[in-house]
Amino acid sequence: MNEPIVAYLGLGSNLDDRAMMIESAYDELAKTNGIELIQTSRLYETDPVGPGSQGQYLNAAAHLRTMLSPRELLEAILAIELSNGRDRAREERWGPRTLDIDLLLYGNRRIDEPGLQVPHPRMADRGFVLIPLAEIAPQVRHPILDLTIQELKDRLAIESCGK
Numbered sequence: 001m002n003e004p005i006v007a008y009l010g011l012g013s014n015l016d017d018r019a020m021m022i023e024s025a026y027d028e029l030a031k032t033n034g035i036e037l038i039q040t041s042r043l044y045e046t047d048p049v050g051p052g053s054q055g056q057y058l059n060a061a062a063h064l065r066t067m068l069s070p071r072e073l074l075e076a077i078l079a080i081e082l083s084n085g086r087d088r089a090r091e092e093r094w095g096p097r098t099l100d101i102d103l104l105l106y107g108n109r110r111i112d113e114p115g116l117q118v119p120h121p122r123m124a125d126r127g128f129v130l131i132p133l134a135e136i137a138p139q140v141r142h143p144i145l146d147l148t149i150q151e152l153k154d155r156l157a158i159e160s161c162g163k
Contacts, residue, residue: 041132061132
């Protein structure tokens with residue numbers, strides 16, 4: 001890879017000091033070779049999606065430029081989650097977590113490999129992803145749906161009003 005790729009991440013936490021967890025992730029991303037942290041969104045408090053009673057989440061989004069391949073970026077993200085106390089192997093699916101980082105977009109690439117799907121397969125249906133992402137990347141287009149992040153956010157808001 002010769003040119004850096006623009007990538008977007010979604011971050012969330014609903015355990016421990018939620019804001020500190022996300023700030024720690026930003027610090028670690030900025031220190032990772034091959035990653036330049038360009039911009040981050042504000043923190044948004046959101047309702048949990050998943051089993052049982054869970055605490056509120058803080059969610060955010062990050063804009064990166066990276067020289068890492070999609071798989072290398074995913075490995076870096078997983079290492080940051082682990083260093084902040086997340087053990088994916090032992091946790092309940094969609095359960096509480098110290099830190100969750102999702103690779104949402106990697107340039108205009110479409111990737112469907114074991115353990116790696118980009119764009120993130122559920123991002124267009126999740127307000128907790130689209131709201132912070134629209135703050136920092138409203139005009140970025142979803143490479144499959146061919147809608148901007150702002151259009152996806154607006155569409156989700158309209159659909160949820162009808163339910």
